[in-house]
Amino acid sequence: MPADGTTTSTLRILGRKNSFNVRKVLWACDELGVAYEREDYGRGFRACNSPEFLELNPAAQVPVVIDDGHVMRESNAIVRYLASKAGNEELYPSELVHRQKVEQWMDWVAYDVTHALRGAFLGGQLQEAPWNNEWFVAQGRKDLIHEVGLLDAHLRDGGPYVAGRKFTVADIPVGLVVNRWFMLDGMEKPTFEAVSEYYELLSDRPAFLAHGRNGLP
Numbered sequence: 001m002p003a004d005g006t007t008t009s010t011l012r013i014l015g016r017k018n019s020f021n022v023r024k025v026l027w028a029c030d031e032l033g034v035a036y037e038r039e040d041y042g043r044g045f046r047a048c049n050s051p052e053f054l055e056l057n058p059a060a061q062v063p064v065v066i067d068d069g070h071v072m073r074e075s076n077a078i079v080r081y082l083a084s085k086a087g088n089e090e091l092y093p094s095e096l097v098h099r100q101k102v103e104q105w106m107d108w109v110a111y112d113v114t115h116a117l118r119g120a121f122l123g124g125q126l127q128e129a130p131w132n133n134e135w136f137v138a139q140g141r142k143d144l145i146h147e148v149g150l151l152d153a154h155l156r157d158g159g160p161y162v163a164g165r166k167f168t169v170a171d172i173p174v175g176l177v178v179n180r181w182f183m184l185d186g187m188e189k190p191t192f193e194a195v196s197e198y199y200e201l202l203s204d205r206p207a208f209l210a211h212g213r214n215g216l217p
């Protein structure tokens with residue numbers, strides 16, 4: 001117990017460790033040195049649509065993270081919360097312009113890239129309905145090439161990390177996207193040199209090897 005008499009409980013992470021969005025939280029915890037207990041929920045494990053789980057997350061998705069009774073959903077927001085709570089200025093800078101750069105890349109993954117991956121990955125690679133519609137898959141692949149091309153062009157001048165000279169929490173979702181890009185098959189993929197260099201740079205980090213480049217797409 002801390003000297004001031006307050007109790008702190010271990011962070012609880014609810015979600016299967018092979019989930020793209022759970023992996024963001026696990027990677028962030030390792031970078032920040034945050035201890036956690038993880039419980040398997042989601043596809044193949046305990047269902048997310050049970051009444052108890054829906055109370056925690058009405059969206060019926062993982063991850064759910066519980067910190068001292070505070071229940072959180074939305075992986076990117078959780079990652080930012082954890083970095084802020086740890087007071088890690090380097091991973092999540094408070095200076096407004098730098099912070100905006102970090103957040104814009106996280107939002108880019110959550111919106112533009114996620115849309116493209118529905119067709120390219122869920123439909124094209126996993127053959128999941130309803131995303132496996134021929135037109136939707138083709139559009140997703142086209143969009144994904146465009147998005148990864150944007151990242152490549154940015155990294156050429158703005159790198160080596162996505163928000164500049166240092167690793168930040170933005171590299172967590174972007175790193176997982178890049179890992180998925182290299183694991184994606186069944187489509188023609190242009191070579192993006194700066195993205196390849198970025199993938200190797202991230203691979204110096206044990207937490208990326210544990211939760212990102214770990215053989216899972």
Ligand SMILES: N[C@@H](CCC(=O)N[C@@H](CS)C(=O)NCC(=O)O)C(=O)O
Pocket residue numbers: 019020021022041042043048060061062063073074075076
């Ligand atoms: N926007 C949410 C998306 C969460 C999400 O899509 N989670 C997926 C796994 S990556 C899920 O819960 N799938 C259903 C399941 O595993 O049962 C976030 O970033 O946390």
